[in-house]
Amino acid sequence: MSYLKILTDQCSLCGKCVEACPFNALSQNLQLEVNENCRLCGICVKACPFQALVIERGAKPTANLKSYQNVLIFAEQRGGKLSGVTLELIGKGRMLASKLGQKLFVVLPGDRTEKLVSELKNYPVDAIFVYDHKELAYFRAEPYTAVLYDLIKELKPGIILIGATQVGRSLAPRLATRLRTGLTADCTILDVKPNGDLIQTRPAFGGNVMAQIITPRHRPQLATVRPKVMTPAAKKPSHPKQVFIREVKPEFLDSGISFLSILPKPQETSITEAEVIVAVGRGLKKAEDLALIEELAKSLNGMVAVTRPLVEAGWASYTRQVGLSGRTVRPKLYIACGISGAIQHVAGMSGSDLIFAINKDPEAPIFEVAHFGLVGDFYEILPALIKELE
């Protein structure tokens, strides 16, 4: 691995490098020392009047793989509410840790976290690491990166899982870059080899392809995990666990970002929370006909979702789009009406517990995904269904 080499013979302990280092990676006592904050930026090399510092470049960057053990998951909270993906990560993380005979840790940055900690204590995790500070209530890239980096440096986990949410997909790449390690985005399948290699599977090329990815030479291994795909952890309050409150050093909070406002969005419940979804695609002839879909959804206590062409036509809001570039949903019941079943749509709904599809075309690919396929016209079938339900 490349590293910063100190030629002690040439060093006069003048301290210029210590001052110049933007990362507090250098310190001197009886002699100059470099710590793990060093990012090989070379600023100290330039600052040194005596050529006492050199960056030694090794072959391939490799970590001492064996020294990285255990699984760490990032508990995502926003304004004091735990996001659903956190429980899914605990479920998956527990499985991976058990398979490796290792421990499962959780890191929770937030503000006034007592309630969240007691919530997390219901689940089978071995330790919870808490960073509690007013300024950590909401996500900002640099403070969250600093906090996680602080813990990871010390804990040296082999695997780190972060939800592939808007927050996670902003945080994880920044963190992985600071750690100079691999990161696989938006995984839908995760497993582990006996040697600790995380087998990360994710859709690529717009869902046309699945890619299986490993990070064989670097530790920790980072993955973001698509929400609503993994099964959430079951409660297990009896599982012994420890809680560690970690110090939030002022420099962790350095950031070029400040909040002007955080306004709640007029909240229609999101389709990702719905237990029943009636979805419609381009089989819909005109926007007004959405009323028919609404009616069925209402009688099933569900919500309406759509395919992308309907959003593009301006017939429905983007928040209703299911699929690769829309939301991933996992309701108990999904009824697809007039949807062909393009791979990009299926990517967002194939995890549903029970899928019904109505399509005029018996060859439509949606029938390969549906548990029950109805060949026919939904303009005729839905009114009949609604009538039966009354």
Next chain:
Amino acid sequence: MRIVVCIKQVPDTTEVAIDTEKGILKREGVDSRINPYDLYALETALRLKEELGGEVIVISMGPPQAQAIIKEAYAMGADIGLLLSDRKFAGADTLATAYTLAQGIKTLGKIDLIITGMQTTDGDTAQVGPGIAEYLHWPHISYVTSIIKADLKTLTVTTDMSDTIETQILKLPALITVAKDINQPRLLSYKLKLKTENRAINIIGYNDLTKGEEEFFGLDGSPTQVERIFPPQHDIKREIWQGNAVKLAQCTIAKLKELRYL
């Protein structure tokens, strides 16, 4: 304001398929184009330039063919184009890509703002933008949905976090990745296309960036390895029902009752 926009050439994903026998991507004959999400980034930069003056620089890492998308960006209004192209850059994952782009950006002198697309349609990772910001030690905000105010020192932006709308002030220099809702990208102008036909594209390689750091670039600098690719599969036991609407509706209700959904 000097703004860098990162653009990437991607295959038209609707045409990408897998050769199931060989387990490789069939990319021959597939059209290439500018990553559609990067058009929003370019549009954002052009509007900022129109408001505040300055310069829009597009940068791309890729094979020499990627000059085509830089020409396209010129025809939309970009001023300068930089292509990072070298065999040593090949095989880069997002860590190495972000490193290479950050090194490339460092050759450009003082930059106020970097804008990337929210993700690519081939990699779909959304990782390169934040990675560049980390390498440069700049703040970043991902998935920006609008820019409310901009001057040479700060940018006021909003992001849509599904449960909240957040408005944040970002100190420059900084990086943002932009969501699709931010604007409607302009079309390529035929007049500009003619005018910029002969405008140069700066092509720089490994030796122009740095010396002796091979292990950070391309495959060597990429911790992740693709082990295999395979087509998505659905193995579901399915039943297909045919018949008249009323009968189908009755079957559905019966099934839902049987499975205790009703």
